[in-house]
Amino acid sequence: MRTAIVTGAGSGIGRAVAARFAAEGMAVLCADLNDAAAQVVADDLSAAGHHVRAIRTDITDEASVADMAAFAMDWTGRIDTCIANAGAMIEGDILSLSLDDWNHALMVNATGAFLTARAVLPHLVMQAGTLVFTASTVGLLGMKGVAAYSAAKGAVVALTRQLAADFAARGVRVNAVAPGAVRTPLSESQxxxxxxxxxxxxALLAQVIGRYPIARWGTPQEIAEVVLFLATERSAWMTGQIIPVDGGLLQLR
Ligand SMILES: NC(=O)c1ccc[n+]([C@@H]2O[C@H](COP(=O)([O-])OP(=O)(O)OC[C@H]3O[C@@H](n4cnc5c(N)ncnc54)[C@H](O)[C@@H]3O)[C@@H](O)[C@H]2O)c1
Known part of the structure; x- marks a missing residue:
């Protein structure tokens, strides 16, 4: 059975991706630091007849992501796609950010993506599989007050292109989705x-949305549709792409 790993599947975009992939008939491993949240998602989807498991995973911990990949291999014997989606917002401009803040932002958003990719790529090679990162429009343009998060997402953008170049000849495609403002616990708390x-x-929400040509929040489901496209053979001749899903923000602002 085609198998997907989704990190950060306990909430927001990851949760929507897990549901969309399960509906597509894939076995889905929901990996999240918040194991209770991941378990709720897995239970809900399993109750609807889908093949879904949950595992506590800390993407900043090499042993934990190795366990995640091993769990998937024990479960179905294959990993066809991995959605390296987990991330965290760390606010602040460069003068207000502490070194700890900076290190945390880079660790969760950039090093976590690197560790996830490194754990799954040997298995993806076996299936000519796909890897999809969740980057951000913030990794492609400047935005006030998110210096470390933006730098970390910029690293994810560069890593996407680099891994695409390194693995194209081995049959693995690597792409990223770059969401604009999507209504999730992450953006809400920000x-x-x-x-x-x-x-x-x-007032702040209205101000943010006012910058978008399609003047509303994106939904996690709208991101999940593009992730599904990038993860499957529908995008068979695409690799190294960073696809904004952003209500027109990047092209039309
Ligand atoms: N919401 C937005 O507007 C938006 C915009 C652009 C990009 N993104 C990116 O989309 C991704 C998902 O964001 P979201 O809005 O759904 O956030 P969310 O906070 O709703 O979900 C993030 C999930 O990641 C998990 N997580 C955090 N640290 C982890 C770790 N170390 N190991 C494993 N899991 C961990 C959390 O427990 C949570 O369940 C993130 O990478 C985020 O940066 C979000």
Whole structure:
């Protein structure tokens, strides 16, 4: 059975990706630091008749991602696609960020992507599989107040192209999706942290969305559709691509 690993599957975009892939008939391993959240997703999807498991995984821990890959291999004997999606927002401009903040942002968003890729690529080679990263529009353009997160997502963009170049001849395609503002716990907490009260929060949301040609939030499901496209043979002649899914922000602003 075609098998997908989705990191960060306990919430937001990862959760939507897990559901979409399960609906496509794949076995899905939901990997998340928040094992309770991943288990809820796996239980919900299993109850609907899909083949889904959950595993606690810390993508910043080499042994943990090795366990994740080993679990998938024990379960179905193959890994066809991995969606390296887990990430975390760390706010701050360069003068307000501590070195710890910087290291944390790079560790979760960039090193975590690197460790995930390194754990699954030997198995993806066996299936001529695919690897899809969740980058961000913030890794492609400047945005106020997210210096470390932006640098880390820039690293994910570069890693996508590099791995695509290194693995094309071995049959593995590597692409990334670069979402704009998607309504998830991550984006919600980002804007709540900046606002003193509910009115300020709502004003901030309106201000952010006002910059988008398609003036609304993206949904996790809209990102999941593009991830599915990049992960399957529908995109068979694409590799090394960073695909913005952003309501037109990058091209039309
Ligand atoms: N929401 C947005 O607007 C947006 C925009 C662009 C990019 N992204 C990216 O999309 C991805 C998913 O974001 P989301 O909005 O769904 O966030 P979310 O906070 O809803 O979900 C992220 C999940 O990742 C998990 N996670 C965090 N650290 C982890 C670790 N070390 N190991 C394993 N799992 C870990 C969390 O437990 C959580 O379940 C992230 O990489 C994020 O940077 C989000």
């Amino acid at each position: 804007f709540r942290a900046r606002a003193a009260d509910e009115a300020e929060f709502q």
